Amino acid sequence: MKKEFYQGNRNRMYQKMKPYSLLVMFSGKEVRKTNDEYYPFYADRNFLYLTGLESKEFILLVRKDSGEEINEKVYILPPDPLKERWTGRRMKPQQVEEMSGIGNLSYVQEFEKDFHKLASEGNYQYLYLDLFKEDFEDRDLPAHQLLLRAAAAYPYLQIENANAIVRELRTIKQPCEIEAMREAEKITRAGITAMMKASKPGMYEYQYKAVFDYVLGQYGPQGPAFPSIISAGENNFCIHYYSYTGQAKDGDMVLNDVGAWYDHLMNDVSRGWPCNGKYNEKQRLLYECALKTSNHMFGMIKPGMLMAEVDAEIRRYNGLMLKDAGVLERPEETGAYMWHGGAHHVGFDVHDAICPPKRITPGMVFCVDVGIYHEEWGIGFRLEDNCLVTEDGCENLSAITPRTIEEIEDTMQKGYFAADYGKDMEHI
Structure with a gap:
């Protein structure tokens, strides 16, 4: 700045x-x-x-x-x-x-x-x-x-x-802040896709973290914007998990909740993927519910909307998706699988210290966070993106990071090349 x-x-x-x-x-x-x-x-x-x-x-x-x-x-x-x-x-x-x-x-x-x-x-x-x-x-x-x-x-x-x-x-981000956040999104994408490409059954959580930290280290000395949450399997059911001691077994989902910062501006991005690179039937069903909910939110957020309605609508719509998928009997029971809120502002802090707004206005940046935790099936993950409110709608700043099943599976099949991240390094 x-x-x-x-x-x-x-x-x-x-x-x-x-x-x-x-x-x-x-x-x-x-x-x-x-x-x-x-x-x-x-x-x-x-x-x-x-x-x-x-x-x-x-x-x-x-x-x-x-x-x-x-x-x-x-x-x-x-x-x-x-x-x-x-x-x-x-x-x-x-x-x-x-x-x-x-x-x-x-x-x-x-x-x-x-x-x-x-x-x-x-x-x-x-x-x-x-x-x-x-x-x-x-x-x-x-x-x-x-x-x-x-x-x-x-x-x-x-x-x-x-x-x-x-x-x-x-509360309202200035143009230079938004540009810095876009740069942070690029760095975060590099770290997340590196983990996707490196992923394989038997990999430890600390190894995923090491990949993420290594890639971020190519862009500056500051490291992650906040302590990374990277977990696999049953550890995904601890929302703020920092131990990194678990091992991803074949068929497990890997959960990441990570972010980079650039020129003091931070972001917060979550993705969930199967460690073996291929969603099974139940993983695919739940992930599609989260993705449809996220896309629904990015299609409706605009200035004038009540800020409280962001979280409420995420829960309501995701409940409908889970019911349609046969996971819930009634949408009102969505709390059984959604354990945390669906929106928080980002900026100079990852949970930005802002004045909680009653209504959404242009220049705000907050997360759209859809989490689904199905302990009986052993599947827990969240899909979290950063939403910039524009004059007539919104923009998904972290859409550059693979987020559909097809994008994620395709990324994971490519294998991990450090050179993918714009750096002249050897094949790992």
Whole structure:
């Protein structure tokens, strides 16, 4: 993304803030894994959405005075040759400005002094913080820690919800975001088709994952957009399965729920295929129910439709398909085979942190996810695609990945060639 994208995001944010406000956003800190080891740093996505900066411990401080008068400042880590020798070079001021479009910079040690001066001088009434927690027991982040200090030292500052504003902005994707998602779809397709071509009875789940990770590694160092869900046989009945220890036996279905990212934008694609390359009668029957349901949804989603109706219609229509196929006696019993929701938004997060919309509007991107889990038959899979809402309908962004029975079986018969993915590598 170019700096103009992040500048535009901030300007839209500022328009929604009240006059005489302060905004503080944090990039986040490393989380300790064990002893002297940390988990890889993962920048706060709202901070990233506003700045484009992925370095740890950065802080964005903005003040909005009367009218449209805005002052922005980013606090960065100072140079430290010894630490940089161990953990890599820190971003320099010129790099920060080129990436974010913010030229007013200080080192993080100056933040407390600057914030105290602004908060105590009496010119500001509101303090915008991103205080979101998924669960009450989640650890406190730097914004929560600042809230406690501010409540004690500056009780006259009214706390406002920065998270709600950013979520609203992230709900509608901009053209550059959509183009990045298209690139992510191409990478995901390469990884999924590689697994299809490599598939064979006796293959372990960790081997499927290794194929996917290897192919994604040819497109950049970032790897999968989220922990890949790759399972076979009875493990397909664990919706979020991460063990990768099972073995695909002849006749088993392989389930994948995976995604790539490109320029911070993520996708989420699921396919289910027989490890031996040929759907049996029952697998074919259930897969066709899911495919018909998915095609039905992509034929009807359009602006103005209630967002809640996406999931409801997936369940209703899939119930009809399962009844017609003789699997259900009544469509209302579809919950016996559909165990999870059918739609979630994607973007800077794979389950994107957006403001849940009442109605669908152009520029939204969400998954159409049809899962069928028939334990008695030993068949579990999902067919998940990414839906871009257009001005008069929608587009299946992940239609480029084989999704019909014919496409999948044909792909699997071709065998695995790394060169298929645009890379000059030897035949594997």
